[in-house]
Amino acid sequence: MTAKINVGGVYKDMTDCKVNISGVWKPVDTIFNNIGGVWKTAYTSFPGVYLYKEGEDYTNYNYLTGGWSANRGSPVITFNATNMVLGPKQAITINAATVNLIDLTDYDIFYGELSTTASAANCVLQVKDDVSVAASVAITALTTQARELISVDISAITGLHYIAFAVFDGTATLYNMWLE
Numbered sequence: 001m002t003a004k005i006n007v008g009g010v011y012k013d014m015t016d017c018k019v020n021i022s023g024v025w026k027p028v029d030t031i032f033n034n035i036g037g038v039w040k041t042a043y044t045s046f047p048g049v050y051l052y053k054e055g056e057d058y059t060n061y062n063y064l065t066g067g068w069s070a071n072r073g074s075p076v077i078t079f080n081a082t083n084m085v086l087g088p089k090q091a092i093t094i095n096a097a098t099v100n101l102i103d104l105t106d107y108d109i110f111y112g113e114l115s116t117t118a119s120a121a122n123c124v125l126q127v128k129d130d131v132s133v134a135a136s137v138a139i140t141a142l143t144t145q146a147r148e149l150i151s152v153d154i155s156a157i158t159g160l161h162y163i164a165f166a167v168f169d170g171t172a173t174l175y176n177m178w179l180e
Helices: 058-065
Strands: 004-007 010-013 018-021 024-027 030-035 038-044 049-052 068-071 076-079 084-087 094-098 109-116 123-128 138-141 148-153 160-167 172-179
Touching: 049 058, 068 076, 084 094, 084 160, 094 123, 109 123, 109 160, 123 148, 138 148, 160 172
Parallel strands: none
Antiparallel strands: 004 010, 018 024, 030 038, 049 172, 068 094, 076 084, 084 172, 094 160, 109 148, 109 172, 123 138, 123 160
């Protein structure tokens, strides 16, 4: 479904969304409207739902995530201007998970862009039922320590689950995370 806008009584497709910032038209992924004190998506060219987006305040997505919690061992989440870092290095798998359970019924793929100081196989994206245990409903590991986009097939998963990233024996840096 394409979003439409009323221009002079004629509804036109919104296929290229731009905003004027200091006299320069710049493309944007999403436009929000405040309706009755609640921010709602008015238009988006992005096919998914962000849980975390590089360079944006992580609280922008609290309506869905409820925020982030560090679990297992003694991990700390550091929110920087462009990323989220999970550490410090520990001899146990630590994770950063959504505070809220998220309904995955209408999504097929869970994406994350991460890097790690650990062995690549020790840094993963996870769908979890319980953030306090290592077990996952679905999981995918990095294949390199460098920044990498990976995905988890969640097409067969329904209902409420936590979304997380985890690392063993190192730190993990999250740049972007979304559901499609």
